[in-house]
Structures are given as C-alpha cells and as structure tokens.
Amino acid sequence: MEIEFITELAGETVLQIGLPVLIGLFFLEGMIVGKLTQPPVLFVGVVAITGPSLVYVSAIAMLCTLAFVGGQMLIYRSVDPRVESAIKMQDKIPYFQRGQRWIITRFGKHRLKIVDTVFNRYGTIGIIIGTFIPGIRAVIAVPAALSSYTQRRFVLAISVGHLLYFVLLGAIAYQLL
Template identity: 40%
Template sequence: MDLVAIAVSIGVPLLVGLFYLEGLVVGKLLQPPVVFVGYVTVVDPSPYRGAVVAMLCVGGATLGQWTLYRGFNDESPEYLGLRRTIPYLEELPTIVRSRISDRRLGYVERQFEAHGGVGICVTNAVPGVRGLMTIVAGVSEYPRRRFLLASALGNCLYVALLVGAARGIQGVASLVGV
C-alpha cells in the first residue's frame, strides 16, 4: 500500500481528531497543522473534497475549543455527563492552567478585554497562541454563541492559511520537478 492510499484511508478521521485535540490545547504536541499540510500536499484532493476536509478540521478544532471553553465556564450546563464519564476531562482546566505561563495568560487576558470576539477570531488564526483566548472566554462567561462564531471564523482563517501553505509547497515541488 502506498503513502497516498494510507493518507486517503485514515487521513481525514485522524486530522479531525488531531484538530479536536489541538482545540483542547492538548494537541499542540501532535502538530495537526503539519499533518494537515502534509495530507493536502500528498493527496492533492479535489477542490470539493479539500473543502470538505478543511471544514471537518475547522469543526474539530471548534468543537475542541468549545469543550475547553465549557471546562473553564462554571455556568456551562452538563449535557451528556461527559465531565464525569471521561477520565481526566474534569481536570483538564487545571492541567491546561499549569502548562500556560502567567505572563502569556496575562497577555491573552488583556487582549480579550480589549477586543473580545474579534480577539478570539484573530488569535485562532495565529500559530502559537491559537486557542488561548478560549480559556479567558470560558472564565469570563463570554456568550456561548458569540464564542462559537468567533472561534469557527478564526479556525476557518487558520485552515485557509494551511491550505495556502500546502498549495505553495506543491508549487515549489512542481518547479523543482518533484
């Protein structure tokens, strides 16, 4: 079985799962953007399939951020009992807090206070700080629908940048004859 066949068969569910974990801030170690760019570069999906894969990844990242937002928002309702059922999910906010420096979190809090939803959207498109405003939005009980909209728009921008990077790599590869 060749690399393209493997990427096609397991690539999309793997990507969505990685983006979900990235939305939880946990996935930063797994580098979903690198996997996504590699997938798009190797598979070279049609525009329709590429758009579907991109939107699934946006949905995964947004769902992960929403899960994190709910973990930091004490007013969030418990829909399915997931916090009690999934091991360590209830402890996730504590784990995330311990991994983010006070300096970085202070900066993110100031930006959130100044820009609100626009800040969520913009920072979701910036590698390195993606998803950090999710924590502040959850703690401050930012309105859920506004959070989801800002998060999804920012994730769309981010994935569009990743698609552009993949297409750029393909262009360079074709120039050098690979």
Template identity: 30%
Template sequence: MSPITLSLEYTLAAISVAGLPALFVVFVLKGALVGKIFPTSVFLSGYVVLTAPTHVGAATIVVLVTVAHVIGQFAVYTGSRRYGEEIVSAVPYLNFDPSSDRFRRVGQWFDRYGDVAVFGTNVLPWSRGLIAIPAGVSSYPRRRYLVHVGASTLLYHTVYVALPLLGLAAVA
C-alpha cells in the same frame, strides 16, 4: 517495483482510507489543546501535498478540520465555563499553569479586547485555543464565541490548505 515506490503507494493508500477521519480526530484534539504536542499545521499541509485534492476536496478538508477544531475548543470553553481555570490541569500533555504570566496575559487580552481577542488569538499559531479558558470562565456568550472561533479558524485553515496547493500548482 522498488521498495521506495511500494512503500509510497502503501502510504498513499492508507491516507486515502484513513485520511479524513484521522484529520477529524487530530483536529478535535488540537482544538481541545491536547494536540499541542505535534504540529498539526505541518500535518495538514503534508496531507494536502500528498493527496493533491481538487478545489472541492480542498474545501472539504478546510471545513472538516475547522469543524473539528471548533468542537475541541468548545469543549475547553464549556469545561472552563463549568469548572473554571482548573480545567487546564485536566488536559493531558498541556504544561500550562493558570497562575503563569502567559495565562494572565491571555486573560488580560480577553478582558481588554473581548471579541477581537477571541478572533485574533485563533489566527495566530502560538496562541490558538488558550482564549477559550478566560472566555468560558467569564461566561462569554456561546454563540458569539462560536462565531468568532469558527470564522478565525476557517481563515487559518484556509491558508494552511491553500499554501501547499499554490506550491503544487507552481511546481506543475
């Protein structure tokens, strides 16, 4: 057996043992804005390519990462509801200033569009999660927040799992 084949087998074995729990942790951190330091969409798509799950397995992955991401975002929402915009300074690896133009724009989107902003910003890769802060500060209803974030995150992760599966099916 060649060293490349052996290392690939070890990698696949490690992924099969630690894969789903590791995905859960990574996506909780991503939802909590801590995971912004690495591209989880690439990580998720790579995991799908390496494991080539069945349809049930793919659905399990989508649900798992969605729940994890929503838990992380809800932590930011709850923290900003309790502590205000200052919660941003407590999040490690997040270089984001509450007085910046970007933060003000997110707040303006939320003030202007409400539900649509909560849903929409969770479908766009570069704005995901930031809406949790103005939503929490404004005491936006918890249930509505969870419904909009959950639905948009489910849609987002479904795409990131479906695309590599479609690619694998096209190659096969």
C-alpha cells in the same frame, strides 16, 4: 510505471486512513492535548501529498474546523463557572476544581474584570487573529469562558478564525504562498 502506482497507492492510503486520524488530532488540538502532533503541519502534508480538489480540501477543512471547535467547546464549558456541566466535570476529572479555583485566585477578581472588559470590546477580532498564533489558539477558550463572552459568540469567532486559518494552510499546501 511502478513509481506512479506506489505514489497513487500512498495518496489513497493517506486519504483513507489519514483523514480520520487528522480530524481526531484537530479535536485533541482544540482540547490543548494535541499540540505535540502539530495537526496544521499534517494538514498541509496531506494536501500536498494527495493533491485533492479544492472542493475536497474545503470539506476536509470544514471537518477539521468542526473537530477543533468541538475540542475548544469542551475547554470553554469546563472552565466557564456559569455552565452547569462544569460542576459535573469536577467529579470526573481529577484536580479539575482545584485548577478552576487556581485560575480565579491567580488572576484575581480585578484582573478577571479587566479580561471581561477587554473580551467584550475586542473579543471577536482577538479570537480570529489568535487562531493564527499557535500558543494562543489552544488556550483562547479559557479567557473567553472566564469573561462574560457568550458561548455563541465564541463558537462563531473561533469557527471563522479557524476557517480563515485553513485558507492560509491550503494556500501553503498548494504552494500559492
């Protein structure tokens, strides 16, 4: 009886405190900053420990996806030379302008043109598949922003990819895989 109470209390605590933290961690992961905490592993843990309904897991997945996409959009808009807000961020983030110039100089205009061509041809499927690969998932916004890949297409592709990723994580949490 005591063990059931403790287990139930732990599950409720995880849901009440852990979910806002989990959503915040997915935002940080979208900004590349949260890679050390591994939010996908925490998501699987939260679902496995609390055993919420499928509707509840879907809501959590949607909120975490929105948080991740928000973080990715911050990266996208920061790197995109066409976006006016990138100019404003140069004043607020130390070395930002130097980093943006370094990327453009390092890759060169010829390579950036190749990135642009590849992204326009395979960008959507590349972003969706890249969402499943930990190292690629965090930085996919950079080549998308440097190419002529539109912000709308990027948001759609990263959202679809991340929702499919959560289907995989949910299946793992429910021990279906």
